[in-house]
Amino acid sequence: MDSTPPAPRGLLRVLTCGSVDDGKSTLIGRMLHDAQQIMDDTFATLAKDSRKHGTTGDDTDLALLVDGLEAEREQGITIDVAYRFFTTPARSFILIDSPGHEQHTRNMATGASNSDLAIILVDARKGLLTQTRRHGAICSLLGIRHVVLAVNKFDLVGFDQAVFDRIVADWTGFAAELGFVSMQPIPVSARFGDNVTRLSANTPWYRGPSLLEHLERVQVEDAAGTLPFRFPVQWVNRPGQDFRGYTGTIASGRIAVGDAVVVAASGRQSRVARILGPDGDLPAAVHGQAITICLADELDIARGDMLAPVADRPEVADQFAAQLLWMDETAMLPGRQYLARLGHLWTTASVTAIKHRLDVTDLSQQPGRQLALNEIGLCNLSLASRAAFDPYAENRATGSLVLVDRDSHRTVAAGMIAFGLRRAANIAPEAVLVNKAARAALNQQKPAVLWFTGLSGSGKSTIAKLVEQALHRQGRHTYLLDGDNLRHGLNRDLGFTDADRVENIRRVGEVARLFVDAGMIVLCSFISPFRAERRMVRELVGPGEFIEIFVDTPLDECMRRDPKGLYEKARAGRIPNFTGLTSPYEPPEQPELRLLTADRSPDECAREVLDHWAD
Amino acid sequence: MPLPHLKRLEAEAIHILRETWAAFRNPVLLYSAGKDSSVVLHLAQKAFAPGRMPFPCLHVATGWDFRDVLDFRDRRAAELGLNLLVHTNPDGLARGINPLDSGSQVHMNVMGTEALKQALDMHGFDAAIGGARRDEEKARAKERVFSHRSAGHIWEPRNQRPELWGLYNTRIQAGEGMRIFPLSNWTEFDVWDYIAAENIPIVPLYFAAERPVLRRDGVLIMRDDDRMKLHPGEAEQRLSFRFRTMGDWPLTAAHESSASTIAAVIQEMRESRVSERAGRLIDGDQQASMERKKREGYF
Numbered sequence: 026m027d028s029t030p031p032a033p034r035g036l037l038r039v040l041t042c043g044s045v046d047d048g049k050s051t052l053i054g055r056m057l058h059d060a061q062q063i064m065d066d067t068f069a070t071l072a073k074d075s076r077k078h079g080t081t082g083d084d085t086d087l088a089l090l091v092d093g094l095e096a097e098r099e100q101g102i103t104i105d106v107a108y109r110f111f112t113t114p115a116r117s118f119i120l121i122d123s124p125g126h127e128q129h130t131r132n133m134a135t136g137a138s139n140s141d142l143a144i145i146l147v148d149a150r151k152g153l154l155t156q157t158r159r160h161g162a163i164c165s166l167l168g169i170r171h172v173v174l175a176v177n178k179f180d181l182v183g184f185d186q187a188v189f190d191r192i193v194a195d196w197t198g199f200a201a202e203l204g205f206v207s208m209q210p211i212p213v214s215a216r217f218g219d220n221v222t223r224l225s226a227n228t229p230w231y232r233g234p235s236l237l238e239h240l241e242r243v244q245v246e247d248a249a250g251t252l253p254f255r256f257p258v259q260w261v262n263r264p265g266q267d268f269r270g271y272t273g274t275i276a277s278g279r280i281a282v283g284d285a286v287v288v289a290a291s292g293r294q295s296r297v298a299r300i301l302g303p304d305g306d307l308p309a310a311v312h313g314q315a316i317t318i319c320l321a322d323e324l325d326i327a328r329g330d331m332l333a334p335v336a337d338r339p340e341v342a343d344q345f346a347a348q349l350l351w352m353d354e355t356a357m358l359p360g361r362q363y364l365a366r367l368g369h370l371w372t373t374a375s376v377t378a379i380k381h382r383l384d385v386t387d388l389s390q391q392p393g394r395q396l397a398l399n400e401i402g403l404c405n406l407s408l409a410s411r412a413a414f415d416p417y418a419e420n421r422a423t424g425s426l427v428l429v430d431r432d433s434h435r436t437v438a439a440g441m442i443a444f445g446l447r448r449a450a451n452i453a454p455e456a457v458l459v460n461k462a463a464r465a466a467l468n469q470q471k472p473a474v475l476w477f478t479g480l481s482g483s484g485k486s487t488i489a490k491l492v493e494q495a496l497h498r499q500g501r502h503t504y505l506l507d508g509d510n511l512r513h514g515l516n517r518d519l520g521f522t523d524a525d526r527v528e529n530i531r532r533v534g535e536v537a538r539l540f541v542d543a544g545m546i547v548l549c550s551f552i553s554p555f556r557a558e559r560r561m562v563r564e565l566v567g568p569g570e571f572i573e574i575f576v577d578t579p580l581d582e583c584m585r586r587d588p589k590g591l592y593e594k595a596r597a598g599r600i601p602n603f604t605g606l607t608s609p610y611e612p613p614e615q616p617e618l619r620l621l622t623a624d625r626s627p628d629e630c631a632r633e634v635l636d637h638w639a640d
Numbered sequence: 641m642p643l644p645h646l647k648r649l650e651a652e653a654i655h656i657l658r659e660t661w662a663a664f665r666n667p668v669l670l671y672s673a674g675k676d677s678s679v680v681l682h683l684a685q686k687a688f689a690p691g692r693m694p695f696p697c698l699h700v701a702t703g704w705d706f707r708d709v710l711d712f713r714d715r716r717a718a719e720l721g722l723n724l725l726v727h728t729n730p731d732g733l734a735r736g737i738n739p740l741d742s743g744s745q746v747h748m749n750v751m752g753t754e755a756l757k758q759a760l761d762m763h764g765f766d767a768a769i770g771g772a773r774r775d776e777e778k779a780r781a782k783e784r785v786f787s788h789r790s791a792g793h794i795w796e797p798r799n800q801r802p803e804l805w806g807l808y809n810t811r812i813q814a815g816e817g818m819r820i821f822p823l824s825n826w827t828e829f830d831v832w833d834y835i836a837a838e839n840i841p842i843v844p845l846y847f848a849a850e851r852p853v854l855r856r857d858g859v860l861i862m863r864d865d866d867r868m869k870l871h872p873g874e875a876e877q878r879l880s881f882r883f884r885t886m887g888d889w890p891l892t893a894a895h896e897s898s899a900s901t902i903a904a905v906i907q908e909m910r911e912s913r914v915s916e917r918a919g920r921l922i923d924g925d926q927q928a929s930m931e932r933k934k935r936e937g938y939f
Contacts, residue, residue: 035645036648105797105800106782107781107782108774108824108825109775109781110775110825112829117645131802134802134804135802135804138804138805259658259659260658260659260661260662262688262690263691264688264691265691270690272687273655273658274651274806301690303650303651303686304686313651314647314651315651315654317689352802366807366809367807421805422805425804425807427804427807427809434813435801436801436803436804436809614813614814615665
């Protein structure tokens with residue numbers, strides 16, 4: 026930091042990638058060191074670490090500056106992405122150091138997703154390796170358009186120009202199809218500093234810039250500025266009755282007060298009435314700014330929606346083709362359900378087909394029935410709801426997605442959308458005139474599902490009936506669904522096997538959804554023993570519309586009450602598959618409300634539901 | 641035209657704060673009253689305007705906080721109308737854990753890390769926002785913006801979720817939690833530049849003034865009260881000094897300085913050859929000590 030003047034503040038995000046032992050960490054350490062970014066106490070710790078873990082004999086091992094985790098220092102390798110910051114008189118940099126091991130390719134993709142430029146390292150003695158090609162392909166796939174090929178350890182090949190020329194020729198042949206806008210090859214020695222921050226006397230034949238000079242000067246276009254306006258709605262800010270603003274970060278383009286916008290998925294239109302920035306009202310805003318937009322009309326807009334110009338809309342579809350980079354130990358299987366995140370929209374998704382796998386060593390297309398860890402494939406995806414997006418090649422921010430495992434919640438894949446499927450779906454939807462919001466407004470209430478779950482005899486129906494009576498007295502429009510009015514009609518073909526229980530709840534959920542759509546408050550009283558089915562119903566209705574109420578009565582208390590004599594019959598073996606005895610009950614993990622009924626009356630429980638509902 | 645550097649960092653932090661509120665059931669802002677959490681608090685006021693910051697602040701008090709820091713904390717809480725929660729580990733108090741006799745590691749573990757976990761559990765917070773930055777330390781350089789903690793608040797550095805684009809994976813299971821770092825991509829300079837640009841109030845001890853101070857083992861310690869006894873022959877002297885970072889007072893080294901304004905502080909840092917955390921007397925205790933502490937649940 027030395028006497029660096031106040032920073033110029035152009036920022037370049039630089040990814041470094043290469044194979045194991047190519048010397049990435051050493052190169053970063055060298056750059057930080059030679060640019061005088063290493064503080065004295067940090068250097069003292071480094072000298073101490075070098076004696077213990079270093080691989081450079083008596084010299085200070087600069088790689089240990091960046092290999093931050095204990096396991097890394099012990100094994101002498103880099104296993105996670107590290108972020109380093111430094112500033113020169115010309116520019117600020119974030120250096121994103123990514124690992125070379127194949128099993129950590131996912132981390133490289135992570136780094137690449139947020140980088141403007143990649144430094145790809147090659148060991149001068151080894152030339153291009155499979156990993157080098159893989160990294161080139163991943164950089165290209167993730168949209169990096171500027172690359173430096175740093176041919177490292179040049180001291181070990183006697184600074185021989187022929188070696189450099191051969192490696193550059195190999196790389197140019199491979200990279201021709203990767204769509205890089207700039208490719209700068211540089212011969213370097215990270216250990217000794219040749220051509221890192223200063224041109225080296227050892228390579229008089231090399232006419233290009235030093236690595237740091239190149240990084241300071243390279244022009245990376247800022248595409249997001251020229252793209253159409255895209256605003257993924259992050260959160261609806263409603264601090265009181267008289268303010269309703271849509272917050273988010275502008276993904277691309279520009280917006281001004283007075284501009285006409287459309288909610289991409291619903292087709293509803295309005296005008297921008299106000300734009301609030303971090304310091305108050307703004308006349309206009311550009312991509313990268315975190316703002317709050319107020320519209321002239323009250324529209325039904327939620328987190329996950331996207332605002333766009335009326336004349337230049339994103340695609341809207343529930344099926345599309347995307348390149349998936351698989352990042353999980355468990356292979357991807359077509360048909361399995363995953364959580365998907367596009368912008369601020371969370372939905373479920375499954376892969377309906379793998380069109381081909383990509384062999385990144387020669388960029389050829391291979392058939393495939395699954396994607397294993399670190400494999401890349403072009404896949405068709407089907408979403409549970411329609412989403413607004415642009416092709417990734419046009420817009421990184423609105424063309425990307427991640428898939429998350431439904432149970433472990435691990436991030437399992439990164440996706441880059443290629444194109445929407447079913448072109449008909451791209452026709453801008455006409456806004457439905459009479460919709461849920463309109464019906465709810467007429468009913469003067471917020472539609473919802475109050476879902477009572479619990480063991481047989483726990484008191485679900487008793488409490489639900491009391492709640493419905495009270496709501497009715499308040500003038501609310503309600504309907505109660507329970508086993509009595511569904512098992513005898515709509516669901517009378519169903520028994521009590523696990524499969525039938527699942528189907529029973531699915532139908533109940535669909536009926537409840539229709540009631541909510543009609544603007545009603547629907548109370549559902551079902552044992553509904555499985556988490557997955559309760560979650561399914563939750564996902565059928567809008568956010569905040571599903572209120573899960575766990576009527577938590579211990580099994581022995583239910584058995585003691587046994588209002589219908591069912592437990593006695595079940596224990597006598599006369600009812601198979603009885604929940605709590607011979608069939609499992611999975612209690613809710615995070616219900617909106619948990620009613621402990623053991624020492625309270627049904628009236629008190631009903632009051633608690635109403636109080637919760639009033640909040 | 642790309643956004644200016646500080647505006648870009650500000651936008652990113654506001655985005656992260658809103659994301660936390662939108663995605664979690666019960667978030668909390670960890671507020672130590674230090675410069676970094678003062679910046680986060682300032683950003684949170686902006687993120688939710690014209691509404692108020694919707695979540696509470698939590699301060700883990702160890703019993704050895706600078707009095708100036710506590711005064712400042714309470715003043716800011718009153719000015720901004722914060723819902724401020726303060727927690728001190730009662731077991732640690734009962735056991736008489738302190739930095740002078742128990743050693744810095746035991747003290748920080750019991751009164752810092754354990755206390756934090758107790759408070760998060762007690763209030764059922766599923767998301768805790770902190771002011772840590774990647775440029776502070778090697779282990780932090782590898783931290784995610786949304787950093788998953790398994791049950792028991794454990795950080796598993798080898799099993800971190802990949803974080804692509806701005807598509808944060810905010811999904812957690814019951815019992816798990818998330819630590820969130822809106823200043824991940826800020827440097828120490830960025831923090832000071834922002835404090836200067838936005839005129840953010842900070843604890844006066846960050847600025848140089850002449851005060852009594854004790855030089856012990858080559859380190860300047862400000863005895864905030866007389867629990868730290870003077871050794872025979874020791875005496876305090878009056879020097880102009882300031883702090884670059886704030887921890888518990890017996891564990892935080894001051895340095896001689898005449899920088900009494902923000903501009904002077906920034907200029908002093910430009911000339912400095914010592915890193916920010918050198919003033920923390922706990923980090924060097926043990927090699928890789930930050931990573932170990934983080935795995936155990938330290939912020």
